[in-house]
Amino acid sequence: MDIDIICNVLLDALIEVGYHEHTIFNYKGVIRRFKVFCEEKGITEYTPDFGQTYADDVISKKTGKFSKNRYHSQSRFIRLLNSYYNTGAFDFTMLKRGKLQPTNDNHKKIYCDYGIFLRNRYENENTVHFYEYKLYYLLQYLNEIQIYEIYKLSLIIVIGYLKAIKQCRQRAAFCGLRLFFKYINRVMIFTPP
Numbered sequence: 001m002d003i004d005i006i007c008n009v010l011l012d013a014l015i016e017v018g019y020h021e022h023t024i025f026n027y028k029g030v031i032r033r034f035k036v037f038c039e040e041k042g043i044t045e046y047t048p049d050f051g052q053t054y055a056d057d058v059i060s061k062k063t064g065k066f067s068k069n070r071y072h073s074q075s076r077f078i079r080l081l082n083s084y085y086n087t088g089a090f091d092f093t094m095l096k097r098g099k100l101q102p103t104n105d106n107h108k109k110i111y112c113d114y115g116i117f118l119r120n121r122y123e124n125e126n127t128v129h130f131y132e133y134k135l136y137y138l139l140q141y142l143n144e145i146q147i148y149e150i151y152k153l154s155l156i157i158v159i160g161y162l163k164a165i166k167q168c169r170q171r172a173a174f175c176g177l178r179l180f181f182k183y184i185n186r187v188m189i190f191t192p193p
Helices: 003-016 021-041 050-055 070-089 105-121 125-144 153-165 167-184
Strands: none
Touching: 003 021, 021 050, 021 125, 050 070, 050 167, 070 105, 070 125, 105 125, 105 167, 125 153, 125 167
C-alpha cells in the first residue's frame, strides 16, 4: 500500500470522525516525520513490519534520549495504519495507555523488580522507561521461545535475540542488555535453583 495514499486516507478519516483540529495538526507532524523516515530508508510501500521499525524509532534526534511523546504518538499512528492495512478500516478505539507488562508471571516479577532497581538508580523517568522497554522486549522474546526462568538464559539465546532484532535497534538493545546483566548478577541468577 502506497505510503502517501494510506497517510492521506488517515487524515481524511480523522476529519470525518470529528477529531479536534489540534489532534489532526499533531497527526500531520507524525505523518511528516514518518514520510521523511520512509524517504531516508527508500520505502514507498507500507507494511506492518516497516511500520514497527518506525514505531520503535523513539530516540529523539535533538536530545539523543528516549522520547515518551514519540513512543506514544508513533505507536498509536502505526496501530492505526496497521488496522487499515489489515482490515481496510481505521480502528479509532482508545487503547488504554499504560506500562507494557510481560505476560508470563516469572517475567512480570523480574520486570517489576528491575523497575524498582531502575527507579532507585535513576531520577529521570525517560531513562527508566528506556531500560524497562529494552527488558520488556527481551522478556517477550524469551516468552516466544518458551524460556520462563532467567537462569536458563544462555549466550546462544542472547545471540538469537540480537539476530531477531532489526539492525537499527541493536545498539539500544546492547545497552539495555549490559545494564540488565549487571543487575541480575549473572553468577547467582544463572545457577539453577
